Amino acid sequence: MDDPDYWRTVQDRMTGCDLRLTDEQVALVRRLQRGQFGDAGFDPYEPAVDFFSGDVMMHPVTNRPADKRSFIPSLVEKEKVSRMVHAIKMGWIQPRRPRDPTPSFYDLWAQEDPNAVLGRHAMHVPAPKLALPGHAESYNPPPEYLLSQEERHAWEQQEPTERKPSLLPRRFPSLRSVPAYSRFIHERFERCLDLYLCPRQRKMRVNVDPEDLIPKLPRPRDLQPFPTCQALVYRGHGDLVRCLSVSPGGQWLASGSDDGTLRLWEVATARCLRTVPVGGVVRSVAWNPSSTLCLVAVAVADTVWLINPALGDRLVGGATDQLLNAFTPPEEPALQPACWLEASEEERLRGLRLRICHNKPVTQVTWHGRGDYLAVVLASPGHTQVLIHQLSRRRSQSPFRRSHGQVQRVAFHPTRPYLFVASQRSVRLYHLLRQELTKKLMPNCKWVSSMAVHPAGDNVICGSYDSKLVWFDLDLSTKPYKVLRHHKKALRAVAFHPRYPLFASGSDDGSVIVCHGMVYNDLLQNPLLVPVKVLKGHTLTRDLGVLDVTFHPTQPWVFSSGADGTICLFS
Numbered sequence: 403m404d405d406p407d408y409w410r411t412v413q414d415r416m417t418g419c420d421l422r423l424t425d426e427q428v429a430l431v432r433r434l435q436r437g438q439f440g441d442a443g444f445d446p447y448e449p450a451v452d453f454f455s456g457d458v459m460m461h462p463v464t465n466r467p468a469d470k471r472s473f474i475p476s477l478v479e480k481e482k483v484s485r486m487v488h489a490i491k492m493g494w495i496q497p498r499r500p501r502d503p504t505p506s507f508y509d510l511w512a513q514e515d516p517n518a519v520l521g522r523h524a525m526h527v528p529a530p531k532l533a534l535p536g537h538a539e540s541y542n543p544p545p546e547y548l549l550s551q552e553e554r555h556a557w558e559q560q561e562p563t564e565r566k567p568s569l570l571p572r573r574f575p576s577l578r579s580v581p582a583y584s585r586f587i588h589e590r591f592e593r594c595l596d597l598y599l600c601p602r603q604r605k606m607r608v609n610v611d612p613e614d615l616i617p618k619l620p621r622p623r624d625l626q627p628f629p630t631c632q633a634l635v636y637r638g639h640g641d642l643v644r645c646l647s648v649s650p651g652g653q654w655l656a657s658g659s660d661d662g663t664l665r666l667w668e669v670a671t672a673r674c675l676r677t678v679p680v681g682g683v684v685r686s687v688a689w690n691p692s693s694t695l696c697l698v699a700v701a702v703a704d705t706v707w708l709i710n711p712a713l714g715d716r717l718v719g720g721a722t723d724q725l726l727n728a729f730t731p732p733e734e735p736a737l738q739p740a741c742w743l744e745a746s747e748e749e750r751l752r753g754l755r756l757r758i759c760h761n762k763p764v765t766q767v768t769w770h771g772r773g774d775y776l777a778v779v780l781a782s783p784g785h786t787q788v789l790i791h792q793l794s795r796r797r798s799q800s801p802f803r804r805s806h807g808q809v810q811r812v813a814f815h816p817t818r819p820y821l822f823v824a825s826q827r828s829v830r831l832y833h834l835l836r837q838e839l840t841k842k843l844m845p846n847c848k849w850v851s852s853m854a855v856h857p858a859g860d861n862v863i864c865g866s867y868d869s870k871l872v873w874f875d876l877d878l879s880t881k882p883y884k885v886l887r888h889h890k891k892a893l894r895a896v897a898f899h900p901r902y903p904l905f906a907s908g909s910d911d912g913s914v915i916v917c918h919g920m921v922y923n924d925l926l927q928n929p930l931l932v933p934v935k936v937l938k939g940h941t942l943t944r945d946l947g948v949l950d951v952t953f954h955p956t957q958p959w960v961f962s963s964g965a966d967g968t969i970c971l972f973s
Contacts, residue, residue, distance in 0.1 A: 407422055410422060410423045410428055411423070429442070527602040527603065527604050529597050529602070532593070538567045538569065538571045539569055539571075540571075541572075541573070541574045541576075541577055541580045542573055542574065543571045543572075543573060547571045548571055548572075548573060549570065549571065554570070557570065619932050620930075620932060622918075622932070622934040622935070625918040625932060625934055627902070627958040628902075628904055628916050628918065628934050628935055628958055629906075629916055629935060629937060629958060629959060629960045629972035629973055630935055630972070630973075631972065631973065632937070632939045632970055632971070632972055633959070633971045633972065633973040634672040634970070634971040635672065635939070635968055635969070635970055635971075636655070636657070636667050636672045636674070636968065636969035636970075636971070637967075637968055638665055638674045638677075639657065639659040639661055639663070639665065639967045639968070639969075640659070640661040640967060641659050641660035641661040641967055642659065642660050642943065642944075642946065642949060642964070642965040642966070642967060643657050643658070643659045643949060643950070643963035643964065643965075643967060643968070643969055644658055644659065644660065644683070644684060644685060644686075644949050644950060644963070645657065645658045645684060645685065645686050645687045645949075645950050645963070646687065646950045646951075646952045646961050646962075646963050646969065647687040647688050647689040647698070647952065648669070648689060648952055648953075648954060648955060648961065649689050649696075649713075649714075649955075650689065650690075650691050650692070650693050650955060651693065651714070651955070651956075652669060652954050652955045652956045652957065653668065653669060653670075653713075653714060654666060654667065654668065654669065654675075654689075654711070654713050654714065655667040655668075655669050655961065655969070656687050656689055656698050656700075656711070657687065657963060657969055658684025658685070658686070658687045658700060659684060659967070660683045660684075661967075662679060662680060662681055662682055662683065662684075663677050663678065663679050663680065663684075664677070664678040664679075664680055664684055664687065664698070664700050664709065665677050665678075666678070666698075666711050666713060667969070669954070669971070672971070675713060676711060676713070676753070678700075678709060678711075678752055678753055678754075679752070680700060680702045680707060681702070682702040682703045683702070683703070684700055684701065684702055685701045685702070685763070685764060685765050685766070686699075686700075686701040686764070686765065686766045686767045686768075687699070687700055687701075687767075688767045688768050688769050688776075689769075690769055690773045691769055691770075691771055691772075691773050692772065692773030692774075693718075694718065694721060694773075695718070695721070695722045695725070695773055696710055696711060696712065696713065696714065696715075696718045696719045696722045697709070697710060697722055697755075697773075698710075698711055699767045699769065699776055700767075701764040701765070701766065701767045701778065702764075703763055703764070704759065704760045704761065704762055704763050704764060705757050705758065705759050705760070705764070706757070706758040706760075706764055706767055706776075706778055706791075707754055707756075707757060708726075708754075708755050708756040708757075708758070708793075709753045709754055709755065710722050710723060710726075710753050710755050711753055712753060723755070725794075726755050726756065729794070729795075729796055731796075736797070738797065738798040738799070739760070739786055739789055739798055739799070739800050740758050740759060740760050740789060740791065740798040741758070741759040742756060742757070742758055742759075742796045742798070743756070743757040743758075743759060744756065744757075745757060756796075758778075758791055758798070760778070760780055760789070761782075762780040762781055762782035762786075763780065763781045763782075764778050764779070764780060764781075765779045765780070765781050766778065766779040766811060766812065767779075768812060768813060768814065769814075770814045771814060771816050771817070773793075774792060774793050774794055775790055775791070775792055775793070775814070776790070776791045776792075776793060777789070777790050777791075777812045777814065777821070778791065779809050779810075779811065779812055783805065783808070784805055785800065785802045785803055785804050785805045786800050786802075787802075787805060787808070787809040788800070788801060788802060788809055788812055788821075788823060801821070801832070801834065801837070806823075806825055806828070806830065807825035807826055807827065807828070808825060808826050809823055809824070809825055810824050810825060810826060810849075810850050810851065810852075810853075811823075811824040811850070811851075811852060811853040812824070813853055813854070813855045814855075815855065815859050816855065816856075816857055816858070816859045817859055818859060819833065819834040819835045820832065820833060820834065820840065820859075821834055822853060822855060822862065824850045824853040824864060825850065826848075826849050826850055827844075827845075827847070827848075827849075827850070828842055828843060828844055828845070828850075829842070829843040829845065829850070829853065829862065829864060829874070830842050830843070831843070831876070841876065841880055842880060843862065843874050843876075843880050844880060844881060844882075845864050845866065845870075845872040845874075845882060846872070846881075846882065846885075847864070847866035847867075847868055847870050847872060848866065848867065848868045849866055849867040849868065850864050850865070850866050851865050851866055851867050851892065851893055851894060851895075852864065852865040852893060852894065852895045852896045853865075853896065854896045854897050854898045854905065855898065856898050856919075856921060857898060857899075857900050857901070858921060860875065860876050860877055860921070861873065861874065861875055861876065861919075861921055861929060862874040862876065863896050863898070863905055863907075863919075864896070865893030865894070865895065865896040865907055866892075866893060867892040867893070868892070869887060869889045869890060869891060869892060869893065869909070870885055870886070870887055870893070871885070871886040871887075871888070871889070871893060871896065871907050872884075872885050872886075873885075873886070873919070873929070873931060875928070875929060877925060878928070883928070883929065884931055886907075886917070886931070886933070888907075888915050888933060888936075889907065889909035889911055889913070889915065890909070890911045891909050891910035891911040891947070892909060892910045893907055893908070893909050893910075894908050894909060894910060894946075894947070894948060894949050894950065895907070895908045895948065895949065895950045895951040895952075896908075896951065897951045897952050897953055897960075898919075898953070899953040899958070900953065900955050900956075901955075901956065902953075902958050903918055903919055903920040903921065904916060904917070904918060904919065904953065904958065904960075905917055905919045906951050906953065906960050907951065908947070908948030908949070908950065908951040908962055909947055909948060910942075910945065910946055910947040910948070911942075911947055912938060912940045912941065912942050912947035912948060912964070913936050913937065913938045913947070913948070914936075914937040914938075914939075914948055914951055914960060914962045914972065915933060915935070915936050915937070916933075916934055916935045916936075916937065916960060916972075917931060917932060917933045917934060918930070918931070918932040918933075918934050919931050937960070937962070937970075937972045939962065939964075939968075939970040939972070940962065940964030940965070940966055940968065940970065941964070941966045942965070942966075943964070943965040943966045943967075944965060946964075946965035947964060947965060948962050948963070948964050949963050949964060949965060950962070950963045951963075957973070958973070959971060959972065959973045960972050
């Protein structure tokens with residue numbers, strides 16, 4: 403910065419002195435850096451002088467006389483020409499074919515000619531051709547190919563990949579009135595991607611009898627007993643019946659409906675013994691599994707009602723009231739996510755004993771196998787979607803600190819301290835004592851709707867709204883062991899039988915499918931799943947069919963509740 407001429411000063415390596423460049427030298431360097439000529443006066447574009455022109459001149463450029471060999475025929479060339487003439491006569495040299503001036507294109511996929519470049523390859527596999535259009539793609543299809551209004555509505559509700567046919571058949575008066583196909587370029591592009599990206603290989607075919615590929619399943623008559631026919635119909639609800647629950651002894655049945663009532667039925671006679679008005683839609687009903695208690699948990703709006711139906715043995719009903727009345731509240735009540743309230747005198751006459759109030763609507767209630775703990779699912783985002791209540795101490799707690807999606811269903815493990823939590827896309831298994839995540843099951847379904855745990859605890863089934871029933875073997879993998887697609891519409895409920903190797907699923911198509919699911923004690927033998935019976939007894943109402951399914955605790959009977967306001971017993 404002190405020397406203003408520093409930028410134009412260079413060091414001479416011979417003498418070690420600093421030399422200051424003159425203006426002419428700086429201009430020379432800049433011209434060379436720009437790729438120009440060093441001499442500023444040189445013109446690279448000056449007209450050229452043609453020294454050797456094509457014009458015949460009077461005097462030659464050189465006055466040297468021609469050689470003698472210019473006038474004598476060459477013997478070497480004579481020998482070469484004679485060889486070429488002999489080769490032409492023998493046909494060894496052929497004249498060149500004139501080139502075709504038309505351009506040639508190399509088609510990568512259409513070379514099915516065996517003489518082509520790809521056809522001569524030993525392992526060449528020609529590209530599969532597209533299926534030819536049928537009558538449904540015609541501009542004037544037959545009347546039986548045209549969809550009705552209901553069929554078109556069902557077709558539009560399906561996923562684009564599952565639509566059959568993929569194109570909606572339409573009728574036009576003439577071919578000129580057919581509009582342009584909007585997905586033409588998109589489908590052409592997908593076709594090119596498939597041909598370009600999908601590898602093709604030739605597989606060695608094995609001569610196998612097709613009958614040998616079908617699994618050998620036992621006959622349904624060898625798997626009896628299982629429900630086969632409709633035995634009883636329980637009528638009395640004025641609206642759709644959302645939930646069912648059977649008492650541990652199998653004598654009584656509780657049902658909740660949208661008409662704001664809880665009904666208690668006698669299973670053997672289909673007689674309604676009691677009707678408890680709860681003042682709202684009953685989302686879930688769960689009978690206490692303990693044989694020493696007579697208690698029903700009912701989820702209504704944001705409250706869980708604990709009801710003593712006072713059915714059956716009076717000693718059991720009195721012991722239940724005595725247990726609930728024996729609670730003494732602590733001196734310093736702890737802060738809880740739910741509020742426990744005693745029922746009023748008027749409510750106690752109707753059978754209500756306790757109210758567990760939450761700040762969000764309750765969608766499901768389920769009991770632990772011993773009957774003291776109770777888990778509820780709240781329809782709220784966040785980590786407080788699942789709450790666990792303890793009946794004896796009237797204490798509530800939230801077992802999770804963060805949320806992993808919208809919780810759909812929860813279930814206790816029958817024998818171990820595990821809790822199954824089913825969200826829309828996954829099922830998580832938590833260890834309650836260690837307070838850690840044990841497994842994460844991936845059903846590969848779009849929306850899980852229901853869940854049931856096998857009485858042994860090592861197998862789980864999940865139903866989904868995309869008509870799938872997924873069976874998980876916890877000892878085998880976190881991926882589904884089997885995916886059953888027997889229903890045509892969304893699954894609403896699944897259930898295991900407590901004693902028999904049976905499980906059932908209810909769907910919006912109005913059917914209940916009973917399957918034989920045998921789980922072996924041998925860990926090396928996979929479960930045997932065989933569909934045995936399709937039961938139909940409900941009529942579709944508002945596009946809803948079977949809403950809940952449950953088994954009888956001791957008999958091979960199954961109960962189903964439907965949107966038509968009835969309950970069916972299949973035996």
